[in-house]
Amino acid sequence: MFVFKDINKTSTVVQRNVVNYTQNLTTSSFGIGFFKIVSGSINTKYWNSLNVLFYTSGSPKYGKELKFTSPGVNFSINKVVGKQYLNKYHGYPSSSLITIPSTYYGEQIKEGSFEFKDLNNSDNSGNNPIIKDDGSGNLYATNANINHGTLKGSSTSISSSENYVGNIFYKQGLVVLTETGSWSGSVKYSDLGTNYTLKFDSHNTIHTHEYSITVNPNEYNSSMNHTLRSPISGALKLNTKFLSRDFTGSNFSPYITGINLYSNDDLVNPIIRAALPKPIKKSKKIATTFKIKLDI
Numbered sequence: 001m002f003v004f005k006d007i008n009k010t011s012t013v014v015q016r017n018v019v020n021y022t023q024n025l026t027t028s029s030f031g032i033g034f035f036k037i038v039s040g041s042i043n044t045k046y047w048n049s050l051n052v053l054f055y056t057s058g059s060p061k062y063g064k065e066l067k068f069t070s071p072g073v074n075f076s077i078n079k080v081v082g083k084q085y086l087n088k089y090h091g092y093p094s095s096s097l098i099t100i101p102s103t104y105y106g107e108q109i110k111e112g113s114f115e116f117k118d119l120n121n122s123d124n125s126g127n128n129p130i131i132k133d134d135g136s137g138n139l140y141a142t143n144a145n146i147n148h149g150t151l152k153g154s155s156t157s158i159s160s161s162e163n164y165v166g167n168i169f170y171k172q173g174l175v176v177l178t179e180t181g182s183w184s185g186s187v188k189y190s191d192l193g194t195n196y197t198l199k200f201d202s203h204n205t206i207h208t209h210e211y212s213i214t215v216n217p218n219e220y221n222s223s224m225n226h227t228l229r230s231p232i233s234g235a236l237k238l239n240t241k242f243l244s245r246d247f248t249g250s251n252f253s254p255y256i257t258g259i260n261l262y263s264n265d266d267l268v269n270p271i272i273r274a275a276l277p278k279p280i281k282k283s284k285k286i287a288t289t290f291k292i293k294l295d296i
Contacts, residue, residue: 003220004267011212019206022113023104025198030103034193034256038094046097050176054169055089061210084137085161088178095166095180100173106204108171113201123184129192131165131177139166139177143236145184165189170203191259211272211292213259217284223254255279259290 025032037043037050089095098116100109112135122128123145130142140163165179179189257279259268274292282288 003222004262005219007211007213007261008293013210015208016101017206017208019204020113020201021204022201023199025100025104027195027197029198031103032197033097033099034197035097035099036094036190037097042094043097044288047095050097050174051089052207054167054174054176055086084165084167086167087161088164089176090167092178092180093164094190096177097189098177098193098198099238100175100198102173104202105170105173105200106202108203109168109173111137111170111202112202113137113199114168114175115199116192117197117199118195120195121183121187121191123187127184129183129187129189133168134164136166137169138164139168140164141189143185146182189235207296209294209296211261213290215256215288215290216281216286219285220256220282221254225254228268253282253284255281256288256290259292260276261292 027034033045037044037047039047043280112133114133116139117133118129127143129144131139132142135141143167144163166175166177168175177189177192182188183192257276259274259276261272261274262268262270272292272294274290280288
């Protein structure tokens with residue numbers, strides 16, 4: 001009872017859509033990691049990995065060596081739009097690393113959407129430290145009471161090369177707090193991280209494949225519904241291909257409840273199965289076109 005027809009490939013459309021979803025996570029969210037790093041002492045393997053993957057080109061140690069400054073041989077896998085400051089990673093003895101699984105962010109964390117809020121520390125007014133990204137991979141404290149751009153000629157912008165407090169690497173889900181100075185009074189950036197919340201937008205690209213299936217009046221005029229079968233002596237309705245005569249007249253039109261798409265190599269097991277929200281009575285006068293959308 002299976003009837004097949006080829007899909008018109010020229011009518012198949014592929015659309016690309018970017019979807020963002022806001023994630024709200026906490027210290028206890030599954031898979032979230034927080035690590036204190038001290039070069040040569042605590043979690044050195046993390047320091048070395050971050051250094052090679054992201055900070056080699058910003059290192060004063062390697063700044064004069066052509067093999068590290070030439071774009072063609074730089075080890076860094078990080079590519080950002082805008083100016084990302086990397087100078088504090090080597091200038092400070094310790095840092096903190098937050099790791100976010102890709103299950104939460106998809107292809108990457110959306111630029112300009114990240115927010116870290118520490119819940120265990122506050123200033124005299126009861127404000128908790130809040131750190132955001134500037135869209136170029138730099139982190140800055142939105143409510144810090146200490147300005148680190150105090151040198152003559154230094155910028156006073158909170159997201160400047162003096163006042164930035166760390167970096168975020170959007171595609172890898174890595175957040176590095178490199179500033180160890182004071183956020184407010186006795187609260188230092190190195191004190192943060194025992195209890196916090198994270199908020200950001202995930203970034204996913206969805207490719208929607210749209211297939212147009214046209215059913216002409218002279219096609220698919222039978223039914224696979226076994227309750228319409230006419231039983232033959234000694235056979236069950238399910239095992240006979242004959243319709244009851246009540247459903248073979250010119251007034252009968254089957255209802256379409258689903259459409260299966262098959263590969264040419266396997267005409268038994270469908271690769272896509274589309275169920276209609278409600279049965280559609282097939283027209284005997286005009287062609288009916290169904291559009292099947294598959295998100296990948």
